[in-house]
């Protein structure tokens with residue numbers, strides 16, 4: 068049995084497999100498949116200062132080896148999360164990450180302040196949601212705005228702070244550097260890639276929001292490339308995600324530069340995927356005589 | 371643990387009408403705790419998303435799913451061979467709430483007909499009204515009769531049963547009915563709900579929305595409902611697929 072535990076910005080995870088934000092709700096549903104303590108952690112559904120109803124349906128379309136989604140951050144608001152969901156989550160014996168999004172920098176700061184007074188383990192700054200009109204990705208696409216929001220939230224946040232990056236940018240490495248320089252404790256990446264599908268019969272986009280975010284196996288090579296580029300540019304740890312489907316993908320993402328992983332879309336075809344991936348990683352380490360999963364991180368030997 | 375992915379052996383997968391297939395799966399000795407109107411989330415090899423299909427029947431160790439080939443996913447399903455295993459997440463959702471002693475009218479339109487069979491089996495001699503585009507799509511009429519239901523069949527062009535719509539029959543018969551349950555295309559559901567409101571009859575409808583997780587975690591299958599005067603988003607997979615028609619904001 069290899070040691071699967073990892074530390075990200077001082078926070079411990081029993082294994083590197085974390086449920087990806089937005090695919091796992093606040094954990095209650097998947098807890099009816101397996102106890103959540105089998106996961107290294109959970110990144111909760113993105114929350115906002117006030118309740119949001121999200122976009123009108125359809126909110127999803129299938130694509131080759133992936134999906135497009137435009138949920139639009141439907142959530143009950145940070146206060147309800149703190150009262151109704153967080154206490155339950157904290158009893159499940161896993162590491163809990165709150166994923167936050169706002170319309171303004173001030174909203175992000177207020178949420179970070181509220182959550183700093185709770186026993187949530189980490190805060191993930193979602194500045195990369197492509198599916199809302201204001202907030203989300205507008206903060207995540209220039210070095211200046213990423214630097215600004217990171218430093219503002221950092222001043223008012225007492226928890227380890229993860230900044231979640233959008234892949235819809237020209238130079239992801241410099242954006243990551245800007246987050247690091249302004250106080251981010253870790254980077255998570257990638258959020259979804261903006262995409263579109265059209266019904267050729269009706270000539271209507273399948274998603275009511277017209278465009279949506281692409282995730283699933285289709286984005287995996289893009290995610291690996293970006294994690295690798297960012298790992299060459301920053302010293303803070305990276306939580307890698309985007310299309311991880313098998314334990315082999317998980318190993319590849321760690322080797323590219325990730326210290327921990329989030330798993331999302333694959334859960335929709337196999338709810339047990341996170342458990343299978345953790346087991347597969349363990350077997351891989353055992354077979355290769357590797358004692359700790361941390362020994363994989365950033366061991367790629369580039370040409 | 372409330373949920374489990376089951377590997378069920380395929381007993382048969384026969385074409386029963388134009389583009390419509392009847393998949394029978396063996397669930398073995400233990401009872402499958404399915405109630406009428408619930409659905410199964412079927413894994414399709416090579417696809418990222420499972421396909422939601424209503425439970426058509428569940429008895430004698432057999433789970434029955436009747437589905438229409440629409441796109442690639444259901445086409446792959448229609449090629450699955452007897453003897454093989456199907457990976458199915460079942461039962462999911464909240465089904466129809468039916469009680470003995472009431473006179474039910476069950477309405478199915480097109481591929482909304484299958485879930486009404488298992489529902490008919492839970493009711494005392496219900497009236498089942500089914501509507502199809504034409505005779506090539508008519509399904510399950512004998513099954514409804516063996517379930518003790520009175521059947522009324524309509525088609526848009528009169529090639530089977532009476533020419534007309536399910537709502538024509540509903541209007542004629544609504545006086546003798548206590549409650550309506552319906553599944554089918556949205557315009558039909560809306561028309562049925564309007565008639566029920568006009569006559570003050572309770573009405574439950576089964577909705578469709580594109581899904582991913584099937585259990586209420588990913589929030590993609592949203593439907594707008596009105597509860598206590600307030601509009602909010604609920605989810606077809608978890609709060610439904612069956613809703614009180616009065617609460618749905620069409």
Ligand SMILES: Cc1cc2nc3c(=O)[nH]c(=O)nc-3n(C[C@H](O)[C@H](O)[C@H](O)COP(=O)(O)OP(=O)(O)OC[C@H]3O[C@@H](n4cnc5c(N)ncnc54)[C@H](O)[C@@H]3O)c2cc1C
Pocket residue numbers: 128129409419420421422423424425436437438439440441442443444445481484485577578579580581606611
């Ligand atoms: C609760 C519920 C019960 C259903 N019961 C039945 C049934 O008993 N028999 C039957 O034939 N069909 C049923 N459907 C519809 C069935 O799920 C779709 O026809 C099927 O998913 C189409 O898949 P496809 O790959 O063939 O089509 P594609 O159009 O290629 O599918 C692309 C994507 O869109 C989704 N999708 C397309 N149409 C629908 C739809 N109408 N509803 C939901 N998702 C859709 C697919 O699941 C897939 O994710 C039900 C749907 C729901 C939500």
Ligand SMILES: Cc1cc2nc3c(=O)[nH]c(=O)nc-3n(C[C@H](O)[C@H](O)[C@H](O)COP(=O)(O)O)c2cc1C
Pocket residue numbers: 087088089090112113114136138140166193196231257258259281282283284286308309310311329330331332333588590
């Ligand atoms: C339905 C859905 C909802 C999502 N919601 C959020 C969200 O609220 N906040 C966020 O930061 N990312 C959200 N994401 C993005 C995922 O967390 C993840 O970055 C992305 O899906 C790539 O990983 P995957 O391919 O393993 O799913 C969502 C993704 C999906 C599919």
Ligand code: FES
Pocket residue numbers: 580581582583584585586587588589590591605606607608
């Ligand atoms: S399909 Fe995920 S919430 Fe309904």
